[in-house]
Amino acid sequence: MIKVPLISNTSYLIRQLPSPTAFIDTNYNIVQTSDKWTSIFNKKNESSNSKSLFDVFPNLSHKWKMVLNNCFNGNPQPMGIHQAFDVNDKELWFEWTNAPWYDNEENIIGAIIQLSNITEAVKNELELNKKDLLLQQQAEITKIGRWEYNIADNKLFWCATTKSIHDVSPDFKPNIETALFYYKEGHSRNAISMAIFEAQDKGKSWNNLKLQIITATGKEKWVMAGGKPIYNKGEMVGLIGTFQDIHEQVEADIKTIDNEKLLRTLIDNLPVNVYIKDTESRKVLINKAECEYLGVDDPNDIIGKSDFELYPYEGAKKSREEDLKVMNTLRPILGKETINTTLSGKQTSFLSSKIPLLNNKGVAYGIVGISLDISQLKEKEKELRNIINIASVQNKKLLNFAHIVSHNLRSHSANFSMLLNFLENEKDEKEKTKIVEMLTRASNNLLETLDNLNDVVSINTNTNIEMKEIDLNSKILDTCENLASFISNNSATIENNIPVNFKVKSVPAYLDSILTNFLTNAVKYKSPDRNPLIILNAEKKGNYSVLTITDNGLGIDLEKYGEKIFGMYKTFHDHKDARGIGLYLTKNQIDAMNGKIEVKSKVGKGTKFKIFFNEKN
Structure with missing residues (x-):
C-alpha cells in the first residue's frame, strides 16, 4: 500500500528554502516546491503540484528514472547537469541533486530534489571551449602554435x-632541454638560448625572433618565436609563448629578393637609361646608366626629384607634357628622337620611349622611361653625311676634271694634227717657219695645261698633307715682297689690318699659293678708273680663322657667273692673261684643308673674298 505523504505541517518551511527544491513521490509526481522553484518554473505562480516531474520537464532524460528509483531504495546518486528554461524562456543550467524523503516512521516515501544554478559557470565553460576551438582553428590556419613552461615541475x-611544426607525433612529450636542440646550431640556437636565459634572469620578453629549426624528420624550417614570463603574486612561475611556421613566407621573401636582385642587376647593366616616374613625374627608380648621365653616384640623390629639378625649364615642361599624355591616353611613346640638356649644359641625343604603368584597374600610376644614347651614332651619321657630300663633290670634280682633260687634250691634239698637216704640205720655207713657231707655242700651251692638271691632281690626291700653325702677317709680307715689282708697276696699294701674331692652320705651300693668287687677281683685274686698293683683315670665328681680302677692282657678275666662279678655265673678263685656273686651284687647296670660301661682289665696285682656315683639323 502506497502511503500519501503528508507535509502540510512543514509546507511553510519548505517554501522558504533558499534553493529551488521539489518533493516528489515514488510515482515521480511533484508534491511540494519551494517558492524559489515556483518563481523560476511556474508561470504566474501556477502550481505544478500533482504533475509528473517528466511532464514539467519533458526534455529531462528518462535515464534519470533509474537514478530516482535507486534513491527511492535508499541509494541516492548524482543526477548531473540539466538545461532548463525559466518562465521567461531564458536558458538556465542547473546541477541536480537528490536525497530520499522519509516519513515519521523512517519509511522512504519519495525523493527531495534540489537545484544549484550553474548557468554562468556553464556559459563560461562553453565560451572557453568556443575560444579554444577558435584558437585551434586559427592556429591551424596561421600555423601559429602555443607552448608553456612550468618552472616548478x-x-x-x-x-x-x-608539435606539427616540429614533425613530432601528437603524443610526443617535450622538455625544455631537448626543445632547444631542434633549433639549428649556430645563430638560431644561440638566439633562443639567450632569449630564454634573459626571460628567466631579467623577466625580459622576446618577440618575432626569425629562426631556423631542424624538425624530427630532418627538414629545415623558418619559424617565428615569441615568449614572455608569467608571474603569480610577483613570483615568476613559468614562460608562455607562440611558435609560428613562416617557412613558405621566408622562402617566398628570399625568392622575391633574389628576383629583385636579378632584375636590378639586369636593369643596371643594360646599355640604356632606365627610370620610373610617379604621377607627378618624380623619379622613383633609376638605373646605373641614368645615374652616370645625371652625374651622380648614389641613386638617392635623384630619387624623389622631378624633371624641373634636373633639367632646364623648357625641356622639363616638354617632358612633363609627354608624361601626362602617356598617362592620360595610356598610349606609349616609342623610339622618339630627342635632345636632352642637363642643368650643366650637357646635350645628349636619345632614342626615347615612355610606357604607362597600370594598376589592376587599368589606371596609370606612373611611367617607365627607356632612353638609348645615340650621340655617337649621330656623330657617325654626321661624319657619314660629310663623307658622302665630300665623295659627291669629289665625284663631280672628277667628272669635271675628266671632261676638262678630254676637252683640252683633244683641242691640243687637234691643233697639233692640223699644224703638222700644214707643215707636211707646205713648200714655202717662210710659211714653214711660221708653222713651226705656231707648233712651239702650241707645245708650250700643252705643257702649261699639263702643269695645271698636275697641280689639280696633286692637291686632290695628297692625303698626307701636313698642317702647321703659320703667322699670317709674315706670309703676307713674303708674298708682297715677291710681288713687289708687279704691285708697283700697277700702282697698287695693300692695306694690311691683320692683328699682330695672328696665326692660321694651313699647309705652308698652299697658303703661299692662296695669297699669291688672290693678290695677283686683285691687281690684275683692276678698274681702269682707279688705282688698285686691296684691304686685308682677319678674325677668329668659331673653329675657323677667317682672312678677308677686299679689292676695288672690276667685280664679278655673280648672278651670271656665281656657280662657275671656281670652275676650271672659267674666265669672267676679257683680259689677255686670264687663264681660269687660279681660283680653281685655290678652291681645291682650301677644300683639301677642310676650309671654305665665301665671295661677295658688285660689278664695277670690287670683290670681297672670305677664306676660312679650319683650326679644328
Missing part, C-alpha cells in the same frame, strides 16, 4: 600545432 607543453 620543469614541464614543457606544446599544443598540436607546435
Whole structure:
C-alpha cells in the first residue's frame, strides 16, 4: 500500500528554502516546491503540484528514472547537469541533486530534489571551449602554435600545432632541454638560448625572433618565436609563448629578393637609361646608366626629384607634357628622337620611349622611361653625311676634271694634227717657219695645261698633307715682297689690318699659293678708273680663322657667273692673261684643308673674298 505523504505541517518551511527544491513521490509526481522553484518554473505562480516531474520537464532524460528509483531504495546518486528554461524562456543550467524523503516512521516515501544554478559557470565553460576551438582553428590556419613552461615541475607543453611544426607525433612529450636542440646550431640556437636565459634572469620578453629549426624528420624550417614570463603574486612561475611556421613566407621573401636582385642587376647593366616616374613625374627608380648621365653616384640623390629639378625649364615642361599624355591616353611613346640638356649644359641625343604603368584597374600610376644614347651614332651619321657630300663633290670634280682633260687634250691634239698637216704640205720655207713657231707655242700651251692638271691632281690626291700653325702677317709680307715689282708697276696699294701674331692652320705651300693668287687677281683685274686698293683683315670665328681680302677692282657678275666662279678655265673678263685656273686651284687647296670660301661682289665696285682656315683639323 502506497502511503500519501503528508507535509502540510512543514509546507511553510519548505517554501522558504533558499534553493529551488521539489518533493516528489515514488510515482515521480511533484508534491511540494519551494517558492524559489515556483518563481523560476511556474508561470504566474501556477502550481505544478500533482504533475509528473517528466511532464514539467519533458526534455529531462528518462535515464534519470533509474537514478530516482535507486534513491527511492535508499541509494541516492548524482543526477548531473540539466538545461532548463525559466518562465521567461531564458536558458538556465542547473546541477541536480537528490536525497530520499522519509516519513515519521523512517519509511522512504519519495525523493527531495534540489537545484544549484550553474548557468554562468556553464556559459563560461562553453565560451572557453568556443575560444579554444577558435584558437585551434586559427592556429591551424596561421600555423601559429602555443607552448608553456612550468618552472616548478620543469614541464614543457606544446599544443598540436607546435608539435606539427616540429614533425613530432601528437603524443610526443617535450622538455625544455631537448626543445632547444631542434633549433639549428649556430645563430638560431644561440638566439633562443639567450632569449630564454634573459626571460628567466631579467623577466625580459622576446618577440618575432626569425629562426631556423631542424624538425624530427630532418627538414629545415623558418619559424617565428615569441615568449614572455608569467608571474603569480610577483613570483615568476613559468614562460608562455607562440611558435609560428613562416617557412613558405621566408622562402617566398628570399625568392622575391633574389628576383629583385636579378632584375636590378639586369636593369643596371643594360646599355640604356632606365627610370620610373610617379604621377607627378618624380623619379622613383633609376638605373646605373641614368645615374652616370645625371652625374651622380648614389641613386638617392635623384630619387624623389622631378624633371624641373634636373633639367632646364623648357625641356622639363616638354617632358612633363609627354608624361601626362602617356598617362592620360595610356598610349606609349616609342623610339622618339630627342635632345636632352642637363642643368650643366650637357646635350645628349636619345632614342626615347615612355610606357604607362597600370594598376589592376587599368589606371596609370606612373611611367617607365627607356632612353638609348645615340650621340655617337649621330656623330657617325654626321661624319657619314660629310663623307658622302665630300665623295659627291669629289665625284663631280672628277667628272669635271675628266671632261676638262678630254676637252683640252683633244683641242691640243687637234691643233697639233692640223699644224703638222700644214707643215707636211707646205713648200714655202717662210710659211714653214711660221708653222713651226705656231707648233712651239702650241707645245708650250700643252705643257702649261699639263702643269695645271698636275697641280689639280696633286692637291686632290695628297692625303698626307701636313698642317702647321703659320703667322699670317709674315706670309703676307713674303708674298708682297715677291710681288713687289708687279704691285708697283700697277700702282697698287695693300692695306694690311691683320692683328699682330695672328696665326692660321694651313699647309705652308698652299697658303703661299692662296695669297699669291688672290693678290695677283686683285691687281690684275683692276678698274681702269682707279688705282688698285686691296684691304686685308682677319678674325677668329668659331673653329675657323677667317682672312678677308677686299679689292676695288672690276667685280664679278655673280648672278651670271656665281656657280662657275671656281670652275676650271672659267674666265669672267676679257683680259689677255686670264687663264681660269687660279681660283680653281685655290678652291681645291682650301677644300683639301677642310676650309671654305665665301665671295661677295658688285660689278664695277670690287670683290670681297672670305677664306676660312679650319683650326679644328
